Amino acid sequence: MFKKILIANRGEIALRVIRTCREMGIKTVAVYSTADKDSLHVKFADEAVCIGKPASADSYLNVAHIMAAAEITNADAIHPGYGFLAENSKFAKICGDHGIKFIGPTPEMINLMGDKVTAKETMIKAGVPVVPGVEGLLKDAAHAKWAANEIGYPVILKATAGGGGKGMRVVWNESEIEKNFDNAKTEAAASFKNDGIYMEKFVEEPRHIEIQVAGDQYGNVCHLSERDCSIQRRHQKLVEESPSPFMTDELRERMGDAAIKAAKAINYESVGTIEFLVDKHRNFYFMEMNTRIQVEHCVTEEVINYDLIKEQIKIAAGEKVSGKNYYPQMHAIECRINAEDPYNDFRPSPGKITVLHQPGGHGVRVDSHVYAGYVIPPYYDSMIAKLITVAQTREEACDTMYRALSEYVIEGVKTTIPFHLQLMQNEDFRSGNFTTKFLESFKMK
Incomplete structure (x- = not known):
């Protein structure tokens, strides 16, 4: 097992990885831009190294600076999180060339799935349905x-x-x-x-449903069931849930089998996600593969009681996956809390958080790196938190989510909390009657 992991990312995902590493007895190194010097991931890591100015190109995308930070701290592995360099095959290769384990798939696997045309050709050969x-x-x-x-x-x-x-x-x-x-x-x-x-x-009236997979270095692959990511705005996910209200047992088996075929076609190693479009007749088509941990991985963790970051680290260290498939035992919903104004076309709202009260109670999870007094920088993605609720049924998960959102207080900046509150009371959403086009007709009150 690794002794020290550098997290080549920022914000809530960096903090998420740090927490699992601490539970596993692994030391951590945070890297940060000058704009992120007060972020919680910097405060909670065992060591922290400033890697540049606020612009991503000068910091979180600066491979030379990240590798230098890994060298001076003697990190033996790098976790890329999501975004930034997480699916950059050149970065993965540089890590390997320097004797540092990239916690993710090999550069070859990233290349096979990173180019959409090559990925589609690979899936056709593997017998996976494509658009x-x-x-x-x-x-x-x-x-x-x-x-x-x-x-x-x-x-x-x-x-x-x-x-x-x-x-x-x-x-x-x-x-x-x-x-x-x-x-x-x-x-x-x-x-x-x-x-x-x-x-x-163009697939009309589609659902966006993805299957979480995990594969090891020995050819074993399992799936961890689905997430429904159909509530999107301009192809950006806002709400994710598991299981999908559109799913049937028969469709889940077919999509799970297809996802395993897809992963085995490239001998996939690490956790990853096979994304599908599903039409109104429940025909499904491969869309792409994300060769990294997803923002919405927490939804899967909650419904099957499974730490995906821990699994990712263990696979990278050479351990085997369990080999069995996992199915939802509960229902979980995730709302992305973004610093955006839902009453003004979701315009970004960076600035200082003056008051913060996060919700709690049974069935509530908050993944966030912000606090009262924290200044949200304008340089990065606007997501500042993920609010996840879990319950025995979808109706109960929605009720818990509405209650938790009602408790969530963030002042000083605009957030998407009002949008999510209205969504949780929308009849079509509550009944599971939605597609990826749902928000085109959704109006804020």
Whole structure:
């Protein structure tokens, strides 16, 4: 087992990893930008190293600075968290080249799943259902028009190196192709320094359902059931839950089997997530694989009583996974608490938290790195907390969530708490009647 782990991340996920490491008797090293010097992950780690100025490129994406921090603190492993360098194969390789274990999959696995076109081809060979589309990248707008006619409208343009909805456009007819192709290409180049665009059939009325998997270095893979992530705004998840209210036992088995096939196709090692689109007829299609821990991993932890960070560390240290699949024993819901104004198009709201009271009680979990007096910097993702509730039934989990949200007090900045309070009382949400398009018609009161 590792003696010291450096966490190449910030905020709540860094603090989450530190907590598990402490339980396992592993020393930790926090890295931080000058903007994060007062963050809780810095205070709770055994050691902390400043790695640069506030901009991500100067700190959390600065591989040389992170590796230097690992060297001077004698860390024998690096946990990348999510975002930043978590799915960067070059970073994973550099760690290995320096004799430091990257807690995640190998660079080769990251590359296989990191490029959407390559990932889709790999899944087709493995027999995993994929969304109908054309092979390879689109050369130009004329090629895009031809492809759309082959597939049939509506279609969706996607950046091959994409994520978070960047470089993504839905096209309903031929007159919209050229403009959307050009816009997607430009946005992809700006966001990922890769303007490659591919095309798929647009799945209408979809659910976004993902399967958590864990694989070890010996070829063993298990799944840990599903999470429903359909409540999204501009392809950014706001609420996640397990089990999905749309799921049946038969569909869960089929999707679980497909996820295991997908992971075994690349001999996957570590925890990861296979993301699917599921249409209204419960046909499911591979969308992508996230070769890292997810923001919403806590939902799975609560319904099966399983520490995914601990499992990730143990796999990296060479231990085997259990080999059995896990199924939800409870119902859990997670609300992402973002420093955003839901009454003003979710505009970011950085600044100083003047008053903070976090909820508690039976069935309530808060993962957060903020406190009263903490200044939310404007340089990073706006998520400041994750509120998770767990109960015997979905109705009870919703009731507990509404109660917990009602207790949650954050003053000094705007947050998404009012949005979540209204969502928990929405009849369609409460009945499980929603798709990824749900928020397009949701109005704040």
